[in-house]
Amino acid sequence: MTECSYSQVKKHRFERMAEASKDHFQLNALHDNIYKRVIQLAIENVSKEYGPPPCSFSFFVTGSAGRLEQSIWSDQDHGLIYHHPDLDMKSYFLILGKEISKGLYQVGYPYCDGGVMSSNPMWCKSISEWEVQLNRWIEESSWESIRYLLIFLDARILYGTDNDVHLLKNLIFQKVNTNQLMNKFLNNTMFYKKGINVLGMLLPETHGQHAGALNIKEIGLFPYVNALRLIAIKEKMSETSTLLRLESISETMSSVIDKPLYTKQFLKLLNYRLLLCDQTDYDSGHYLSLKRLTKEQTKDVKDMIKHGAALFAVVRKLLEKEDSYGAK
């Protein structure tokens, strides 16, 4: 029965994918829709065996799903927040988390290598436990815990109430000025793969299966994503998508960041990935073969990369400047 239902969702996914994959926003709406169906099915399945959820809860996605920036293939990134602090609840929600994860896997979303899934106790907690965990991460401020905080900042509710995530994110926002947190967020996202050499030539992979193709995710998207996440933290935004974050930039920030330009470039980048990358599997979906590009397209790609790097540089400068004032 279970298998059959997930397989129906999988069928639905493949039926709709061809149409949805022509447009970035439609595609992400479809992903949301599939996630929601899987969550519903998982709740039903777990309820049959263990009864209905013992308290209310929220389910969030993060990573590219959280940012509404998934391509055709995407792996799982999600977590769960339940509203009762009772320890007994934990085992129930972990079972539910595992069921959701299994369901998502069955409909075509590979498991997350980093374990950011509601089947993992670290990402499946009561709201008070979440508060403790976030505070601990802030306190620790290690490279790893900073990374977790950054992942959490891209969280977006798919089931339950938005308020849960807002509340928890506010907890981070309030402490941004302590422990040099902002500086650590910056340092954690500063390194990205170089896409253009000093001669202005693109730098595709030189070896391996994707030789001759550009890793558009790391080279192209990451600088925009990371820059806007930093701005979102600084401006305490609740938006998770890079495009919405751009739109929500404050007046003061708009004077240094050319909103229309970066919006246009980032959207273009998403479309290049969606329409021109080899979408046969998750891995290949991030590689843009340079051989297939026309001269204009190549120039476009260079522009998108250059603007991404420039945007990140502006944000970095902004934050470092503030940091040095702060130090004084």
Added chain:
Amino acid sequence: MDTAFLLNSMWVMLGAVLVILMIGGFILLETGSTRMKNAGHIAGKTILTFSIGSVIFWAVGFGLIFGKGNSLLGFSDFFYSGYDIDGMSLSGAVFFLFQLAFAGISLTIAFGGFAERAKLSAYLVFAVLFSVIVYPPIAHWIWGGGWLAEHGKQDFAGSTVVHLTGAMASLAATIILKPRIGKYNKDGSANNLAGHNQVFTALSVLLLWVGWFGFNAGSTLSVDAGFFGFVAVNTNLAAAAGTVAAMIISWIVLGKADVPMMLNGALAGLVAITASCAFVETWASVVIGFIAGILVFYSIRFFEKMKIDDPIAALSVHGTAGVWGTLSTGFFATKELATVGQPGLFYGGGLHQLGVQAMGVVVCGAFAFIVSFILLSIMKAAMNGLRVTEEEEIIGLDMSEHGSYGYPELVKVEQKLKA
């Protein structure tokens, strides 16, 4: 006995020791640039083939190069017994050992193209054939009073004789052996079969760099006027310039400061200056080394694109840089320093010397390649193939050719993980 004779002998003996120590450099270079499962084999066969080369050099090599004969080959002094050589102001035995070391280096370079896939027996047989049929004629033509020496070919310490000859044999071997399993994908793209130890590779470069003082400065064969110091300075400068150039070009083109490329740049600088170290001014050795560092970068990419799998970049480091080094004297040799041949293009010598150098490169390169190719083809037919079986290649030549791994614990752990 006169002091000059003794000092010359001492100096060249030191040179011979340094050059033989370069074999150690090659062991580190080749093992560092290849995979763990072949490390013991590569280290061991290098010592073994140098030993074979030594015996052959004593029996016939030396006589074919330096014996009395015609402009193509020498025909006396076989089974050399340690006597002094007429007209030489140093011990004959020292001179012999010095020359033996050079032959050994050329052989070791040739085997670069065999790496990670040739049978041990192929090494053994080719060590003999190369040491009799490939190396001696070229060495005789240029250093043994042969026909290229008569033209005034400048190759002070062997960019052509040692490096190009070895590289051409290596090229023939890589073509005949074909790429290693997993080097190329079905769509023609290349995989990076990264070497297992960059520290070995870096140490090898340092060891070779120091050894090169024996190679180049030792080739003065005398301490007269302390000229060896000048040669050593040129050598050092070219190596340094090659390193810097390869680092700059890989940063400019690839956007990263690639360590193996930088190390290849150092070696390319050394190979290039080998021909010209005694004939050019110090500034020119910087230019020669710098250009070699750039050339080696493009050469490595070119060979990879041509689907020639050269695990330790022998073709580019010794071949391309060897060609450039040989030609470089045609540009930079000065009037005062050109004790052999004519000054180069930039010193009023016109195109004459460049022509001689180019002819030397073409003839020696073609000879080494064609003869090696024929010899290896015959060996392939006679020995039922030169390459180990697929299974042997996958488990590694340490196991297939010698029965034990160079890193027993680590390779076992790796295999367990894969299973």
